[in-house]
Amino acid sequence: MYEVEIKVPADLDATRERLREAGAERVDARRQRDTYYDAPHREFAETDEALRIRREVPLSDGEATDEEAATVTYKGPLLDDASKTRAEHETGIDDGEALDAVLSGLGFEPAATVEKRREFWSYDGFTVTLDAVAGLDEYVEIERTVGAETEVDAAREAAVAALDRLGLDAAEQVRTSYLGLLLAAADD
Amino acid sequence: MYEVEIKVPADLDATRERLREAGAERVDARRQRDTYYDAPHREFAETDEALRIRREVPLSDGEATDEEAATVTYKGPLLDDASKTRAEHETGIDDGEALDAVLSGLGFEPAATVEKRREFWSYDGFTVTLDAVAGLDEYVEIERTVGAETEVDAAREAAVAALDRLGLDAAEQVRTSYLGLLLAAADD
8 A cells, every 4th residue: 555645735715615616525524633742761753753642523514523532643663764664553542631641650741732624525536635734834635545556656646637726736745744844833 | 439448369169159149249240351561761660650451351151252342551659658549540442452562662561461350249238359360369359439538447347247258258368469469479
């Protein structure tokens, strides 16, 4: 499985309008609040690991519903720099606050929070995600998963063309994660 | 809330027979597999903390059903030696194996496993638990929660009397946890 993904800065209202005009389908909307932790015994920035609790609420008409789901995710160090392979382990948890307290007890400290409202659209075989990230600009991600490495180039070309039809320019691609962008903004 | 609890070595078949004769009700039966972890940055034995994943399966006619539930629990250091107060945080998790992989990735290593079959009986206002612990003898725990410290002595006397009626001797009380008993047995 290979993931083709391009993220660009965007005006979400304009992109939403183009998606509607193109007959794209709005699939889902959620608010995600991600807390990233520092470890007491390692520098995750150096080891390239991450530990995250995600709290997620479905949005209905832009309003949060009361069904919060929480997930804990660990991303291990890159095993292979070329393919960006890394171990990733994840499970749903009943109570995000309780797991936060477990981690705090063990000496892990919340280091950064990324909060975003995401709208997921289905368009031309891609998932198009409209992201309003607290403290950052608006972004659009376009994404498709392909089964073989030989399909990656064609999928990427199709993604560039789809972005173009939505009035977006793949040349403005941002490769930094939202966490990275927030940390960079905090350093300014 | 005060918990009055006495644990004694017992013959479970004999105790079960006495409970039946006394008209006690068997409430539930479960197999619990507890994995305790060592930390990469602290000696839990010295700090008196514990990190545990419990995997639990309801037993029906002594057979495991397929609904495994998993829980993660962190027990903090004793805050007050007299009252044995400590912070405890716990949450259910969807996938015990995934959380084990998260902890392993972070450098926490499984240090000990306690596996037991537990039958819970309701008797005379107490919960009586029949525990068959893998690698140890059989034990019975009798337990009641009271709301005020002034009720503790009376509840303890009632527990001693109830144990006596079940053919068990409170003077044989074992205060060590099953984990402690297993680690002590391994040291022999």
